[in-house]
Amino acid sequence: MKQSKSMMVLFLTPALVTFATVFIYPIIRTVFMSFYYVKTVTDSFGKWEFVGFGNYGKLMASSMFIQSLKNLGNIWLWGGIGVFLIAILFSMILTSGVKGKSFYRAAIYLPNVVSAIAMATMWIQYAFNSKYGLFFQFFSFLGMDNAAAFQWTSPDNQFYAMLIAYSFGMVGYYVLIFMAGIEKIPSDYYEAAKLEGANMFHQFRHITIPLMTDVFRTSIVMWSISTVAFFIWSQVFSPLDPDVGTIVPMVYMYNLVFGRNLTLTDPTLLNAGAGAAVGVLMTLLVLLTFSMVNLVFRDKKLEF
Amino acid sequence: MKLFNKNTIKKIPSYGILSLWVLFTAVLIGWIMIASLSTTREIFTNTLLKSGVHFSNYTKALINHNVGQYFLNSLLYTFSAGFSILIISAPCAYVLARFEFKGNKLIQNLFVGSLGVPIIMIILPLFALASQLRMTNSRILLIILYICITTPFTVFFLLSFFKTLSTSFEEAAAIDGCSPIRTFWTIMFPLAQPGLITVGIFNFIALWNEYFIALVFANTSEQRPLAVGLMTMIQSMRYTGDWAGMFAAVVIVFVPTFLLYIFLSEKIIAGVTGGAIKG
Numbered sequence: 001m002k003q004s005k006s007m008m009v010l011f012l013t014p015a016l017v018t019f020a021t022v023f024i025y026p027i028i029r030t031v032f033m034s035f036y037y038v039k040t041v042t043d044s045f046g047k048w049e050f051v052g053f054g055n056y057g058k059l060m061a062s063s064m065f066i067q068s069l070k071n072l073g074n075i076w077l078w079g080g081i082g083v084f085l086i087a088i089l090f091s092m093i094l095t096s097g098v099k100g101k102s103f104y105r106a107a108i109y110l111p112n113v114v115s116a117i118a119m120a121t122m123w124i125q126y127a128f129n130s131k132y133g134l135f136f137q138f139f140s141f142l143g144m145d146n147a148a149a150f151q152w153t154s155p156d157n158q159f160y161a162m163l164i165a166y167s168f169g170m171v172g173y174y175v176l177i178f179m180a181g182i183e184k185i186p187s188d189y190y191e192a193a194k195l196e197g198a199n200m201f202h203q204f205r206h207i208t209i210p211l212m213t214d215v216f217r218t219s220i221v222m223w224s225i226s227t228v229a230f231f232i233w234s235q236v237f238s239p240l241d242p243d244v245g246t247i248v249p250m251v252y253m254y255n256l257v258f259g260r261n262l263t264l265t266d267p268t269l270l271n272a273g274a275g276a277a278v279g280v281l282m283t284l285l286v287l288l289t290f291s292m293v294n295l296v297f298r299d300k301k302l303e304f
Numbered sequence: 305m306k307l308f309n310k311n312t313i314k315k316i317p318s319y320g321i322l323s324l325w326v327l328f329t330a331v332l333i334g335w336i337m338i339a340s341l342s343t344t345r346e347i348f349t350n351t352l353l354k355s356g357v358h359f360s361n362y363t364k365a366l367i368n369h370n371v372g373q374y375f376l377n378s379l380l381y382t383f384s385a386g387f388s389i390l391i392i393s394a395p396c397a398y399v400l401a402r403f404e405f406k407g408n409k410l411i412q413n414l415f416v417g418s419l420g421v422p423i424i425m426i427i428l429p430l431f432a433l434a435s436q437l438r439m440t441n442s443r444i445l446l447i448i449l450y451i452c453i454t455t456p457f458t459v460f461f462l463l464s465f466f467k468t469l470s471t472s473f474e475e476a477a478a479i480d481g482c483s484p485i486r487t488f489w490t491i492m493f494p495l496a497q498p499g500l501i502t503v504g505i506f507n508f509i510a511l512w513n514e515y516f517i518a519l520v521f522a523n524t525s526e527q528r529p530l531a532v533g534l535m536t537m538i539q540s541m542r543y544t545g546d547w548a549g550m551f552a553a554v555v556i557v558f559v560p561t562f563l564l565y566i567f568l569s570e571k572i573i574a575g576v577t578g579g580a581i582k583g
Contacts (some may be wrong), residue, residue, distance in 0.1 A: 007485050012400075026427075108326065109573060122554065133489070
């Protein structure tokens with residue numbers, strides 16, 4: 001095909017300019033900023049004060065930030081295990097020839113298109129409510145008064161309540177991904193295995209799992225990216241002040257830089273440079289999981 | 305037992321689990337809808353709709369709680385950003401899909417890589433830049449940010465779509481003396497309509513539900529989109545105590561994407577799996 005230079009420039013420039021403005025320039029500036037003491041985020045470069053790794057040191061010394069990292073790790077690990085196991089189960093059921101497959105699939109994916117603020121409000125104001133809530137009524141109806149009296153949103157329980165509510169909505173996305181992966185596996189593999197006398201478990205262990213490696217790899221990376229951006233659920237579960245039970249790094253950073261919330265941490269920490277350091281750490285976490293996943297699944301690529 | 309064969313009976317647990325899960329979703333959403341038509345008193349005494357249907361919750365939310373304004377803002381942001389994204393991304397995706405040149409692969413990799421960059425990695429310099437240009441708390445700024453941030457995903461999505469289109473259209477147009485730029489806008493862009501619509505729906509849903517950028521950049525009452533507005537309402541609940549009004553606001557937030565999904569779920573699902581499996 002004829003290549004037109006002027007057309008290439010004309011067609012690429014707008015997208016590249018937007019990309020440079022919101023990704024390349026900010027990434028570079030955030031990395032720099034994380035090594036400086038910056039009183040307010042709008043300060044010009046001239047007012048920045050070089051502190052080396054000082055911001056990182058202060059973050060690591062802040063118990064609230066460490067707590068936010070722990071919460072993030074728990075969401076990633078336990079939420080990830082729960083979501084992936086349920087999604088695998090559902091995708092196996094849905095690809096086994098049940099009737100109404102597309103209805104179930106669509107209904108399970110539904111929470112993903114609904115605003116997270118709305119979903120989180122439904123959970124906290126209805127499902128978990130201790131006066132008229134769904135779980136309260138359900139367990140009262142069964143006569144299980146202890147379970148009915150369970151305080152889902154008390155400080156001790158709110159982290160797991162939040163994790164359950166968040167994970168519930170995330171399952172649908174991975175069901176779609178896993179179903180597409182399973183449907184790509186040629187059905188004669190399963191037929192051959194059946195003829196050899198392999199049961200469902202063996203088929204799953206020796207056909208589905210190995211041939212889905214690529215899908216799992218992508219899914220773990222996607223899960224990590226969405227976990228790092230965990231923010232809305234934490235805000236809805238602790239709408240007024242960030243709470244030990246629900247705080248995550250993004251909430252910590254938001255309060256550090258934009259919040260008027262000086263009670264969160266020691267006010268001397270209040271500096272946009274530390275906020276930038278949180279951003280850098282989160283980006284490194286994503287890169288780390290990405291390379292770990294590639295390392296673990298290396299040499300396991302199968303062609304079919 | 306002729307009615308159920310052995311296979312159906314074996315699948316009863318499967319249907320049970322799926323149905324319970326879906327039932328739970330339905331109860332969650334259905335109860336909110338009913339509660340949004342009851343009074344706050346009825347919600348707390350568990351006697352929903354006892355005194356009839358109260359549409360006044362919606363008028364109260366829309367007018368007293370400013371949700372009407374938030375709704376119009378959300379419409380403005382999603383539609384103006386949504387269309388501009390397509391106009392900027394489609395030509396870029398087309399050139400990357402069709403032309404071979406140095407740096408093509410690099411641009412593609414950068415765009416894909418940016419999908420993994422957390423928003424808090426870029427928000428501070430953007431905020432500083434916006435305040436330097438005296439653009440904070442303007443509607444235009446939010447629209448521009450939405451366009452810029454969504455472009456890499458849109459390019460990535462459309463790129464694989466353009467690759468599936470045959471080159472014979474361009475060859476025929478070139479023989480007829482049509483310039484490449486004109487060929488794109490009059491032939492290829494319309495041909496890409498299915499892909500443009502799918503990615504357009506995705507962007508609509510994502511921008512409608514977007515929260516963090518709006519929270520940082522449009523946090524005055526006049527500029528708030530729905531998601532941020534709803535959160536403000538929740539935060540002031542302990543003063544207003546208007547639970548019914550809040551549930552009405554929740555319904556107003558989720559109904560647009562919910563309706564879109566009911567009509568287009570097959571298209572949306574096909575788009576999710578198509579995009580992710582390749583990645």
